[in-house]
Amino acid sequence: MMTDSNIRERILAVIEKNSRIEINELATVLGLTEITVANEIKALEEEGVICGYLTMIDWEKTSIEKVSALIEVRVTPQRGQGFDTIAERIYKYPEVDAVYLISGGYDLLVCIEGKTLKEVSSFVSQKLSTQESVLSTATHFILKKYKDHGIDLNKGLEDGRELITP
Amino acid sequence: MRNPLSDTIVNIKPSGIRKFFDIVADMPDAISLGVGEPDFETPWHIRDEGIYALEKGKTFYTSNSGLKELRAEICNYLDRKIGVKYEPLSEVIITVGGSEAIDIGLRAMLNPGDEVLIPQPSYVSYEPCTILAGGKPVFIPLKEENEFRLTGRELLDAITDKTKVLIMPFPNNPTGAIMDKDDLEEIAKICVEKDLIVMSDEIYSELSYHGEHVSIAAMPGMRERTVLINGFSKAFAMTGWRLGYACGPKEIIEQMTKIHQFAIMCAPTTSQYAAVEALKNGDDDVKMMRESYDQRRRFLMQAFKDMKLQCFEPFGAFYVFPCIKEFGMSSEEFCTRFLMEEKVAVVPGTAFGDSGEGFVRVSYAYSLEKLKLAMGKLNNFITKLRGEK
Numbered sequence: 001m002m003t004d005s006n007i008r009e010r011i012l013a014v015i016e017k018n019s020r021i022e023i024n025e026l027a028t029v030l031g032l033t034e035i036t037v038a039n040e041i042k043a044l045e046e047e048g049v050i051c052g053y054l055t056m057i058d059w060e061k062t063s064i065e066k067v068s069a070l071i072e073v074r075v076t077p078q079r080g081q082g083f084d085t086i087a088e089r090i091y092k093y094p095e096v097d098a099v100y101l102i103s104g105g106y107d108l109l110v111c112i113e114g115k116t117l118k119e120v121s122s123f124v125s126q127k128l129s130t131q132e133s134v135l136s137t138a139t140h141f142i143l144k145k146y147k148d149h150g151i152d153l154n155k156g157l158e159d160g161r162e163l164i165t166p
Numbered sequence: 167m168r169n170p171l172s173d174t175i176v177n178i179k180p181s182g183i184r185k186f187f188d189i190v191a192d193m194p195d196a197i198s199l200g201v202g203e204p205d206f207e208t209p210w211h212i213r214d215e216g217i218y219a220l221e222k223g224k225t226f227y228t229s230n231s232g233l234k235e236l237r238a239e240i241c242n243y244l245d246r247k248i249g250v251k252y253e254p255l256s257e258v259i260i261t262v263g264g265s266e267a268i269d270i271g272l273r274a275m276l277n278p279g280d281e282v283l284i285p286q287p288s289y290v291s292y293e294p295c296t297i298l299a300g301g302k303p304v305f306i307p308l309k310e311e312n313e314f315r316l317t318g319r320e321l322l323d324a325i326t327d328k329t330k331v332l333i334m335p336f337p338n339n340p341t342g343a344i345m346d347k348d349d350l351e352e353i354a355k356i357c358v359e360k361d362l363i364v365m366s367d368e369i370y371s372e373l374s375y376h377g378e379h380v381s382i383a384a385m386p387g388m389r390e391r392t393v394l395i396n397g398f399s400k401a402f403a404m405t406g407w408r409l410g411y412a413c414g415p416k417e418i419i420e421q422m423t424k425i426h427q428f429a430i431m432c433a434p435t436t437s438q439y440a441a442v443e444a445l446k447n448g449d450d451d452v453k454m455m456r457e458s459y460d461q462r463r464r465f466l467m468q469a470f471k472d473m474k475l476q477c478f479e480p481f482g483a484f485y486v487f488p489c490i491k492e493f494g495m496s497s498e499e500f501c502t503r504f505l506m507e508e509k510v511a512v513v514p515g516t517a518f519g520d521s522g523e524g525f526v527r528v529s530y531a532y533s534l535e536k537l538k539l540a541m542g543k544l545n546n547f548i549t550k551l552r553g554e555k
Binding site: 013014018021025028029030031159160161162163164165166 | 181183186187190191196198200201202203205207289290291339457461462464465468511513517534538
């Protein structure tokens with residue numbers, strides 16, 4: 001007997017890797033009806049479990065220049081609000097890709113993407129460091145991406161197998 | 167100069183797949199659905215153990231039967247999976263792929279003239295290995311109406327007083343057929359009654375999509391008359407590592423070990439260390455791959471249904487075996503035309519025995535995108551063929 005959560009897990013497992021799969025195909029490969037899959041996806045979207053459908057792009061292979069950095073941020077938590085308020089003040093900036101509250105030597109990890117080195121540095125020096133509760137920052141520029149979101153960026157599509165084997 | 171060749175080997179015809187391979191090899195832009203191995207690379211943690219073994223200088227022969235640790239892990243695994251207990255020191259041998267186990271198993275058991283029952287369609291090496299071992303292959307043509315299972319009636323009809331060994335190739339390459347517990351019980355009863363030895367090739371055991379795989383070795387009275395063959399190629403995507411094994415009665419394994427000792431020495435050491443890791447920590451990989459194959463299997467079945475191509479639903483391995491009889495041509499003709507006209511390679515059923523006539527083997531060890539593309543082309547092709555009639 002397939003439970004609801006089982007159906008959800010199976011749908012999510014497939015579309016996490018392939019968000020472009022058609023509903024009818026998704027239904028076929030999972031052995032479910034189209035209506036079940038469509039309803040489930042709608043519910044997942046409404047509940048915010050599915051937050052968006054993005055495209056993985058290796059910008060290195062395009063002519064568009066991008067600079068990414070990971071910034072360690074130490075902050076003073078505020079009474080009653082902990083880290084949430086300062087985190088929000090930071091993540092509201094559109095150039096910020098991701099913000100995580102981290103255990104260990106610092107508090108927030110801020111991932112940022114800009115067009116140039118200068119753009120990223122000026123964000124750090126003018127917008128981030130000047131926040132009242134920010135104690136210190138350490139900026140790490142990303143030099144090369146090897147793997148992102150589980151995808152090996154250097155892997156080709158070639159099939160290493162012989163064409164016909166018994 | 168005198169004839170340098172052995173008549174026995176000269177008289178064995180080369181694998182039917184070879185001819186087809188040569189045509190495909192000249193067509194670099196063809197899409198192949200003709201491969202009998204996983205599309206996944208070996209999981210990294212398993213490869214890493216192989217590399218580590220090399221780094222640590224594990225570059226020597228192992229014992230003839232294989233690493234003790236690996237044999238012990240195999241016994242744990244089989245106990246866990248099929249509920250049959252084997253003794254690691256005397257009832258297991260590690261071989262160079264399942265193929266070597268088939269070869270030395272038959273050579274260890276056959277006397278001249280002994281008959282070996284080979285259900286077909288099935289893997290290509292049972293027949294030549296039987297002949298090379300001095301035995302006589304006797305084929306049992308399996309039927310689509312039985313979902314290519316072996317029935318008790320078919321088995322009884324094929325048994326003579328010379329019959330010694332029955333090959334049980336399930337889950338089956340090329341049909342994808344499996345045998346359930348009820349089917350196996352019937353076969354097992356006959357084997358006990360008629361005193362047959364079974365060589366059960368369960369290389370696709372982890373790729374069963376209809377409940378857990380059941381082994382004939384677990385049926386009453388069968389453990390002592392079954393040589394169970396399995397390996398790492400299909401379950402753990404380790405084809406290139408060439409590693410398999412056989413388990414069975416001590417007397418048979420002992421003789422198999424003798425042949426292996428003189429002909430092979432031992433299975434590749436690096437592969438054996440990697441295989442220990444596969445059995446210890448590979449369950450999740452197997453589960454992930456199985457789920458992936460199952461999705462593609464469902465996709466193909468739906469695609470055939472949509473194009474009204476007859477195909478029984480197979481629940482094992484990574485093959486589907488659609489029937490192409492409606493087009494009034496041989497499997498080979500169908501496959502050659504499909505390749506020439508749509509540039510998609512599938513394998514004629516006849517490559518796996520005469521009873522494969524009228525069928526083609528489609529492998530789903532390919533990404534869903536590739537299968538989708540190929541099914542589009544198959545649809546074009548059969549629409550055209552139906553129009554020609």
